[in-house]
Amino acid sequence: MSSNRSFIYPKDTELTGNDLIEFINYNDSHLKPHYRTNMDYYLGHHPVLEQPAKQTGADNRLVVNLPKYLVDTYNGFFSGIAPKISLDDDKENQKLQDWNNTNSFVDKLNEISKQADIYGKSYAFVYQDEDSQTRVTYCSPSHAFMVYDDTVNREPLAFVRYHYDNSSDATAKGTIYYADASYDFVGPAINPEPTPNLYKLVPAVEFYENEERQGVFDGCITLINELDRALSQKANQVEYFDNAYLYMLGIQLEKDRDTGQPMLDLKNDRFIYAPADTAVNGKIGFVSKPDGDNMQENLINRLTEWIFQTAMIPNMNDQAFSGNSSGVALQYKLLPMKNRASNKERKFVHSLRHLYQIIFSVGTVLPDSSKNKWQDLSFQFTRNMPANIADEVNSAVNASGIVSKETALSLLSFIDDPKSEINRMEKEKDEEMKRVSQLSPAAMDFQKVNSDDEK
Template identity: 25%
Template sequence: MAIVVNREVAGDLNNPPEALLNYCIQQHLSNLGRLENLSDYYDGKQSILKRIKDNPSVPNNRVLINHAKYVVDMNVGFMVGNPIAYSAETNKNIKPILDVYDEIDIVSHDTELEKDLSTFGVGYELLYLNIKEDGTTQPTLKCIDPRGIFLVTDDTVDKNPLFAVHHQPVYDLNGSIAHYLVKYYNDNRVITYKTESQGWGSYSLIKALPHYFHGVPVIEYRNNEEKQGDFEQAISLIDAYNLLQSDRLNDKEAFVDAILFIRGFTLQDGDGERLAQEKMLQTTSFPNEVDASYLTKELNEDGVNLLRDAILDDIHKITYVPNMNDENFAGNVSGESMKYKLFGLLQLMSVKSRYMIKGLRQRMQLFENFLKIKDSSIDATGTKIKLKPNLPINTTDIISQIVQAYQAGVLPLKVLLSWLPDIDDVDEVLEQLKIEKEENIEFQQKAMGTQADDSHSDLDDEPEEDEEGEDDNSNIRKE
């Protein structure tokens, strides 16, 4: 979570005071419990697994249905299942940035980033310089767990970044914490400290290096305005569903292990084992008064199923993630009908994408700042960033609509091609179409020219004299 500090109080950002570092780390650690809980719920370490009953002899099943992981994985696939598309403005050059993105596998990075956003409500990425085998440097980036990093901004309306801190423990060979490393990032350098405790001790300087990004190389992404995870509002419903399913199994187990009530005679030694083995017990004492039955409670499965379905519907309603096992998601549903069934998820994506695009623009700006050292032509201002929802799409219908609209002259071809989900760069496709059309015209011209040569070649040649004519002429001349 971003921590707000007054710029004048912060002091010298190139040599931060220990009191400033301690204060900021303490503020970050105060929110650590919430982040740990969200991580545990995604990993399947939920409250139902900690359930303890007063009577240890009664059934205590702990059934876990991990809706938290389902919600996160669905959102990640829906948001970044299709690669994020970048389109430069006319006469603007962003190709060097996109080339670096391809080299560092930005698609996998975005997937990891969205997973942090969906789980914790906030995500952080760190930009740094990687030294390649040939000795050259390349800007790259990594996702950092929000439990170990934070961003500090000023207290103005714009919330300008001041610096970021990444703190992590260093373990010895016995698995104990030997000390902590604290890396401080401002807009021009990276300072590494060593400390014995988090948020309370003194700091020993290890090294200070420049980073050349001309800005704080840590970007904070927000999942929404409140910085909440996608399943955070539904944690109580997830607990209720797990509890209901666990008690349902407990009741079944108690029903199977019901107490046998026998009236009219007393079991002798060995009768219990014989009853369990032979499933039958005979007695001759008071045959008219003998009775045996199980002590059970009535199980109302219809009521339990009704309650389970109600809780399940509430989980999907609160998280906006639909139940894909629902009968409404049949295989024969059209793409347009599917959009209406996913309307809630599409609305959620529209909000999430706005906050994510804001961070993606900061990322491009930092990459531009570094790459401009070697290539001054790079300009990422005005770049269009588009997130495409990963939905089942009927491409045949889309192509038919494009052909009809193009023949009717309603929209330009560039706009129509952008309707296709698998096209990231429309200009590149138009250039390919232009080259292909020119090649086809050239091929047809060559083909027509060859055909013309074959059919009319005898017209351009001088006529051959007939042998008989030659003889006649020669005879005439002789005469």
């Protein structure tokens, strides 16, 4: 086990049954609790909800689900606009786009990105379906893991997917995928009969944002817990003042003739009564405790501010943020998140290139002669920010003649595939030139358009 929670095994060595079970047990006992805890935070199941109930007084349990806000905001910023994945050759690029669309690859990449934000990492798994077509899906690290070799390059050695059946023995079952073959297993018993691996590579890729495999809110857990506690306590205090007891001291109330008791329900009416023979020193008021509202508000505001700063994600609902919309100021406020997204993009491009290396290796997406085209792939991630279309168009126009058409068009956020847009532009230009030539007086008779045909 490495410092970043990755499994290491000697190179060119297959896992033994005992080592396999040790890896699975470690993943279940040490890593899966962390993954489950992070998912609970994302879903709003925070520890404040599990605290022992109070014996007396108000007992509110409030959860501010900032983990979900942080993950969804950051993931939307990073992959809310579909990344542009393309090849230079038009025919090959069209086949690539067709495969991406058929497999809903952009949607799956978005889920991989979200899992990486929650767990710290996620996996893309490549397989052949019943029609021998190459498909890809995503796997959670709670029931899958990658084993790397012990070289300095840390190359993938094996990928393990496992699950537990509903029997009482809870035996792990799954498959080990190597570069040359895969093997099914039940507990430590590994089936000796291999299934050939068509890809000749380990058919899975790990996606992560940073080498430490930390999620978006891993560094904010204590702050989030304290924010939940502070808000819950504030709600308790508000409820306390709503239910405050009225006291009446030194005053004689009229009594019921039958019972001889005051004509009030002292318990349900939250009433404290201490009579006296005379009302000279009588007092009436509410039992109250010191009001710490300002201190609580300062704590809540400070915790909220530090959660966003630690996660490096701006609070889009903050009045100071939304009220200052000048371009430069907005860029500075988004700078920490942009820096974080840039680091994530570099890691994802590396993983995506390796993923397409596996996908292209069997020749179902591109011909066998093009299986090395994964090296020529272009990846463009566009940050999902409020776009000023007029400024984008001006930037693209100003860039024309300085850079290529494709680069200039890539500056426009509303164009998903610059290559296809160039093809459409050229087709429209050819059709317009053809039409102009047909209408020209100098055109040959056979080139001219028949007015009757036009009608």
